Amino acid sequence: MDKFVCKNCGLCCKEESLNDDKTEYPRFSPNSYIYYYHKPTLSLFEWEAKTLQEEAKKQGFNLTIVPYKVIYDQKNKISLVIQYTFKETSCPFFKENKCSVYNKRALVCQLFPIQIGSISDLISGMNEFKISICPNDMTREQWADFLGARINTKEFVSNMHERYGESYLALLERDLLLKESNDWAKYIVDLGLIEPATPDLKVEKIKNKIEKYPQISLIDFMIKHTGLNALGFIYESNDLKHAKLFVKNLNK
Ligand code: SF4
Numbered sequence: 001m002d003k004f005v006c007k008n009c010g011l012c013c014k015e016e017s018l019n020d021d022k023t024e025y026p027r028f029s030p031n032s033y034i035y036y037y038h039k040p041t042l043s044l045f046e047w048e049a050k051t052l053q054e055e056a057k058k059q060g061f062n063l064t065i066v067p068y069k070v071i072y073d074q075k076n077k078i079s080l081v082i083q084y085t086f087k088e089t090s091c092p093f094f095k096e097n098k099c100s101v102y103n104k105r106a107l108v109c110q111l112f113p114i115q116i117g118s119i120s121d122l123i124s125g126m127n128e129f130k131i132s133i134c135p136n137d138m139t140r141e142q143w144a145d146f147l148g149a150r151i152n153t154k155e156f157v158s159n160m161h162e163r164y165g166e167s168y169l170a171l172l173e174r175d176l177l178l179k180e181s182n183d184w185a186k187y188i189v190d191l192g193l194i195e196p197a198t199p200d201l202k203v204e205k206i207k208n209k210i211e212k213y214p215q216i217s218l219i220d221f222m223i224k225h226t227g228l229n230a231l232g233f234i235y236e237s238n239d240l241k242h243a244k245l246f247v248k249n250l251n252k
C-alpha cells in the first residue's frame with residue numbers, strides 16, 4: 001500500500017470535521033451501562049484532558065473539561081468517568097491553520113487521517129466503516145477493494161502500518177486503552193464494587209444525578225479500590241509501547 005502523506009490542509013481539525021457526530025446526547029450506549037453525557041469535540045482520556053488543560057493555561061485561556069463517557073454508580077452515588085471532552089465546539093488549539101499543541105496532542109488527534117471507531121469496525125465490513133474526511137485518504141471504493149481482498153489479519157495490520165505508520169499505532173493504542181477501560185468497568189461490576197445505572201432508567205434522571213453527585217475518573221476508582229497499577233499502564237501507553245508490541249507480534 002502507498003504511504004499516506006498528510007498535506008497539512010488542516011481540514012481534520014476544523015469545527016465541521018470535529019462536530020460531524022449526529023447522534024443524540026445524552027444517551028446510553030445500546031445494551032450497556034455506559035452513558036454518553038456530553039457530545040465530544042475530542043474524546044480524551046483523563047491524562048490527555050489534564051495535559052490539554054495545562055497547555056491551555058500556558059497559552060492564557062481556560063479549557064472547560066466535562067465528562068464524555070460515564071458510568072453512574074447507584075451504589076456509591078458517584079459517576080465514574082471513562083473519557084472526557086471539552087465544552088468548546090471547536091478546538092481552541094487550532095491556530096493559524098495548524099495545531100499549537102502538536103507534540104502533546106491526544107491519541108484521537110494522532111490517528112488522523114484515520115477516522116474509525118475501532119479495528120473491529122474496519123474488519124467487520126463497509127457498513128459500519130466511517131470513511132475519513134481527509135481528501136488525501138482512500139475513497140470508499142478504494143477501501144472496498146482493500147477490504148474485499150480478504151487479506152488475513154496479519155496482512156491487514158502490516159498494510160495499515162505501512163500506509164499510516166504512527167497514526168495507525170495511535171489508533172491501535174486508543175483501541176487497546178478503550179478495551180482495557182471496558183474490561184476494568186466489567187471487573188468492578190462483577191466484583192460488586194459498583195452498581196451501574198442501566199438504560200431502563202430515564203436518560204434525564206441519570207443526567208441530573210451525574211451533575212449532582214461527585215465525579216471521579218474510572219482510573220482513580222480502580223487505583224483506590226483494587227490497587228491496580230493503572231497509572232503504570234497509562235504512562236507506558238503514552239509512548240505507544242503497547243501498540244508497537246502488538247504490531248510486532250502480529251508481524252512475526
Ligand atoms: S488538538 Fe491539535 S490536532 Fe487535535 S484537533 Fe486540536 S488542533 Fe487539531
Ligand code: SF4
Pocket residue numbers: 005006007008009010011012013112113133134135136137
Ligand atoms: S490528515 Fe488529511 S485532512 Fe488532516 S491535515 Fe492532513 S491532509 Fe488535511
